[in-house]
Amino acid sequence: MNEHIEQPMTARAELAAAVRALPERMGWWLVPASLLFWIVLWPIALVAAVVWLVARSRRLRRLQPPVDRRIARLLRWYPAGWRERYGDEFAALLRDTIEDGRGGLRLSLDVARAGLVAHTEDGGRDRMLAGILLAMGWISLFPQGLVPLVMQLTGVPARSWYLALYLPQPLQWLTAVAMVVLGLTLLVAGLRITARRTPARRRSPVH
Amino acid sequence: MSSEELGGLGRYAGPATLILSSLADGAKHGYALTRDIEQFAGVTLQPGTLYGALSRLERQGAIEALEGEGRRRPYRLTTSGAAELQQHLAAQRRVAEVGLERLDARWSPA
Numbered sequence: 258m259n260e261h262i263e264q265p266m267t268a269r270a271e272l273a274a275a276v277r278a279l280p281e282r283m284g285w286w287l288v289p290a291s292l293l294f295w296i297v298l299w300p301i302a303l304v305a306a307v308v309w310l311v312a313r314s315r316r317l318r319r320l321q322p323p324v325d326r327r328i329a330r331l332l333r334w335y336p337a338g339w340r341e342r343y344g345d346e347f348a349a350l351l352r353d354t355i356e357d358g359r360g361g362l363r364l365s366l367d368v369a370r371a372g373l374v375a376h377t378e379d380g381g382r383d384r385m386l387a388g389i390l391l392a393m394g395w396i397s398l399f400p401q402g403l404v405p406l407v408m409q410l411t412g413v414p415a416r417s418w419y420l421a422l423y424l425p426q427p428l429q430w431l432t433a434v435a436m437v438v439l440g441l442t443l444l445v446a447g448l449r450i451t452a453r454r455t456p457a458r459r460r461s462p463v464h
Numbered sequence: 465m466s467s468e469e470l471g472g473l474g475r476y477a478g479p480a481t482l483i484l485s486s487l488a489d490g491a492k493h494g495y496a497l498t499r500d501i502e503q504f505a506g507v508t509l510q511p512g513t514l515y516g517a518l519s520r521l522e523r524q525g526a527i528e529a530l531e532g533e534g535r536r537r538p539y540r541l542t543t544s545g546a547a548e549l550q551q552h553l554a555a556q557r558r559v560a561e562v563g564l565e566r567l568d569a570r571w572s573p574a
Binding site: 342345349350353354363364367369370371372374378 | 493494495498508510511512513514515516518519520532534535536537
């Protein structure tokens with residue numbers, strides 16, 4: 258019982274002693290400087306940044322007519338390469354269509370669908386595959402492979418979501434090592450697809 | 465079948481055929497293409513659909529982009545695009561002729 262009561266008291270006393278010792282260890286000016294920074298300067302800077310960002314976005318909204326904002330939003334459905342090639346002329350067509358009174362929901366849905374299709378045609382399938390491989394590879398290598406290995410070595414008891422640590426003891430090492438191998442394989446495959454795509458993306462259509 | 469319903473058949477012609485047919489009488493930019501296709505086929509191609517088909521046709525070499533008029537860029541049919549369109553429409557015409565002949569023979573009003 259006593260231990261339970263004394264432990265937090267001791268910890269509190271240690272903390273108080275450490276705080277008292279700070280000026281001697283780090284210099285007398287550290288405490289007021291820290292207080293000044295965290296209580297005064299940092300909140301002022303944060304508030305100023307938020308106010309500036311809000312004012313800026315309002316100013317931009319006032320400068321940009323609603324049609325331009327809508328066109329910019331619609332163009333975001335397309336991949337960057339496509340926008341670079343067709344963006345200007347497509348924006349002109351969107352403007353003509355909207356100004357002609359045909360800018361309803363049907364237009365938005367059509368542009369969204371066509372934009373997503375353009376992603377799949379712009380090497381999107383490869384990019385998606387590479388993304389999945391890299392993500393799965395990273396998960397296999399680090400959280401499911403190396404982290405459980407380190408936890409095994411250091412004897413940390415938490416099992417969390419580490420698959421290997423839920424298995425019987427002999428299988429724990431094997432699973433963690435298998436996850437490392439799987440993770441490395443997936444990462445290499447993902448990186449190879451990314452590397453293969455890079456030169457192709459640089460080729461833009463000649464006009 | 466009324467003439468309006470017949471006009472509705474135009475929506476089954478693919479955007480590519482409609483675009484190539486529109487460009488067969490000269491270069492046009494996106495909005496002019498949309499209006500022309502509306503007039504001769506009764507189909508409104510939405511901008512996303514139009515540019516999806518335009519970019520594919522350009523990749524295939526069936527059409528080519530010309531220098532822009534401001535931000536609008538006209539497209540024109542290439543020689544190979546014209547040949548493809550000719551071939552495709554001739555095949556469509558054969559289908560249409562056979563279909564119409566058979567309709568006349570068995571389904572014409574007495």
